[in-house]
Amino acid sequence: MPIRTIVRLTPAKPKAGENFKLQVVAQHPNEPGTRKDAEGKLIPAKYINLVEVYFEGEKVAEARPGPSTSANPLYGFMFKAEKVGTFTVKLKDTDGDTGEGTVKLELA
Amino acid sequence: MNRRAFLRTTGVALGAVALAGLPVRAQGLEGEDLANLEKALQAVLGKGFKDLTPSNLIKLTMPAIAESGANVPAEVEVNLPSNQVKAIHLFADKNPTPHLVAFMPMKALPYYATRVRLAETSAVRAVVETADGKLLLASASTRVTVGGCG
Numbered sequence: 001m002p003i004r005t006i007v008r009l010t011p012a013k014p015k016a017g018e019n020f021k022l023q024v025v026a027q028h029p030n031e032p033g034t035r036k037d038a039e040g041k042l043i044p045a046k047y048i049n050l051v052e053v054y055f056e057g058e059k060v061a062e063a064r065p066g067p068s069t070s071a072n073p074l075y076g077f078m079f080k081a082e083k084v085g086t087f088t089v090k091l092k093d094t095d096g097d098t099g100e101g102t103v104k105l106e107l108a
Numbered sequence: 109m110n111r112r113a114f115l116r117t118t119g120v121a122l123g124a125v126a127l128a129g130l131p132v133r134a135q136g137l138e139g140e141d142l143a144n145l146e147k148a149l150q151a152v153l154g155k156g157f158k159d160l161t162p163s164n165l166i167k168l169t170m171p172a173i174a175e176s177g178a179n180v181p182a183e184v185e186v187n188l189p190s191n192q193v194k195a196i197h198l199f200a201d202k203n204p205t206p207h208l209v210a211f212m213p214m215k216a217l218p219y220y221a222t223r224v225r226l227a228e229t230s231a232v233r234a235v236v237e238t239a240d241g242k243l244l245l246a247s248a249s250t251r252v253t254v255g256g257c258g
Contacts (some may be wrong), residue, residue, distance in 0.1 A: 030225075
């Protein structure tokens with residue numbers, strides 16, 4: 001099942017040369033593998049362990065989160081605004097499920 | 109080595125020497141567990157706690173108290189040029205898996221924000237791997253009312 005991925009920029013339209021944040025929110029339980037269900041059985045681990053950020057097809061950042069990431073996680077990055085283009089964020093979890101979100105960088 | 113690279117490396121080295129005098133343990137962090145942290149540091153970096161240099165170039169922002177350990181905001185900002193930061197790591201001393209994340213900035217600025225699970229009240233570490241192989245450290249501590257891993 002694809003992971004629902006939302007990407008947004010703050011500020012939405014940065015000025016050229018200004019720093020802006022790229023924030024990614026994923027809809028994912030991010031089970032660390034240490035939690036127990038109501039019957040006391042361990043819930044198997046299933047978490048996002050790869051976050052890749054591409055700008056116009058070029059990889060510009062990568063994060064490898066561990067099991068201790070919250071459910072519905074947030075990943076925040078910071079870039080300097082230089083030219084307009086499209087950011088694509090690709091997520092992958094330990095079961096091989098993937099998610100993808102895009103956002104367009106426009107300059108004010 | 110050209111003049112600029114030389115100045116840069118000596119500058120970083122001098123900073124490291126100035127900071128090395130500070131006793132690391134004297135920070136008296138709540139929820140410190142160096143034995144657990146040491147294992148994770150060895151597994152991820154191949155280095156131990158003694159190889160880390162406390163640095164005020166790293167700004168680690170964590171809440172002092174988190175009501176729920178399931179969703180604790182963490183933010184790291186490194187006051188170094190992007191091309192000098194190879195990776196930013198986050199560790200939590202008391203977590204079953206202390207290594208929270210590895211972040212490779214590449215073309216991004218050396219900044220990373222996320223939300224983490226903390227099993228219990230714990231010291232949190234930001235470890236920055238620089239391009240010239242140094243390991244810089246910043247610590248914070250978050251008191252957790254309800255754990256987020258169990």
